[in-house]
Amino acid sequence: MATKTNDTKEAILLLGAELIQQVGYHAFSYADIAKKLGIKNAAVHYHFPGKADLYESIVDSHISNYTKIGEEIAQAPVPAKAKLERIFSRYRNLVDSDRICVIGAIAADYKTLPGKTRSKVVTLVELVLKLVEKTLQEGKKNGEFFYTASARVQSLLIMTNLSAGVQLARITGKKDFETIRLSILKQLTG
Amino acid sequence: MATKTNDTKEAILLLGAELIQQVGYHAFSYADIAKKLGIKNAAVHYHFPGKADLYESIVDSHISNYTKIGEEIAQAPVPAKAKLERIFSRYRNLVDSDRICVIGAIAADYKTLPGKTRSKVVTLVELVLKLVEKTLQEGKKNGEFFYTASARVQSLLIMTNLSAGVQLARITGKKDFETIRLSILKQLTG
């Protein structure tokens, strides 16, 4: 049954991810989370004993999310371009909510994370890269996409464009992200 | 004359930049800097009263550095490819010293920075983008480079590849950065 426990825990996870992407892991405290959720410091510690536990759970939930997206995309009877745009739209949403992408945020924190968490981060990143890589392959086979590098390399190029694109947009403005997004699609579709 | 003051101040600036790029602004303290330089907490505060002052000075010094690089590159009697590779090599060095690029690190901290510092960050980023943009234009005119987008857009694409490339390399390994770097050059030189 859906208890109040799970609601609070889920709310902490969502807010934690938001804060990591907005200000970074070391720039928010359990007190910040407690205040925003209208609970107390100790309640957050009940669900996630240490801040490192919270971080790890957030990575876990992203792995779970992207696994699910991967399964949906594999079966969906839509053009590869639509699948890629689904992923792109996630990045566009980040720009509008003052966040950077999870992977970029984690990369900045990476050196301060415990080894166990780092391993999960590697899993997450490979998962996302593979997801894009497969979509690119599918699009090439369909005749939708044109690119000369390998699908893996093209995936690296596109994901770095998107990831740093949302970071750049924070500084130089949202239009630069749109420019990047459209350029990728244009180059891909010839 | 080069006094001991300037040496210490310069050492703090260099170490501060290193730490920002390695672990992020909120993950190191004045105590960390003091310990590594063999001085005391208060000495750091003497040179930079607040941590925000240190951050701003680091941005200033990067603006100064890139301005100088821009002037040197403008006059240098070498192919555009060599000029671009000079910039690329700076990014390759980051990977080897466990850093991410200044702009990426700052982008992660951005929401926690005072307005005055943010303005200077905008200046820095535009400076670097313009530097690459000019080099790309020069290479196209020379017949060294081939690209279809505008120089500005191509600059955005390449800089995001590099910036997120060093971030990704932290997680998935250094070879991914090399792959990205070589792919950019290959696409550019046809």
Next chain:
DNA sequence: GTCTATATTCCGATAGAC
């Protein structure tokens, strides 16, 4: 310019009542 010493605030975390 660097030191000792200290003030203040905040953070992550825990014990124990409800």
Next chain:
DNA sequence: GTCTATCGGAATATAGAC
């Protein structure tokens, strides 16, 4: 599961001696 209360430690910062 959430609360009150509190501890130990670390961070930013300042005053004043040298």
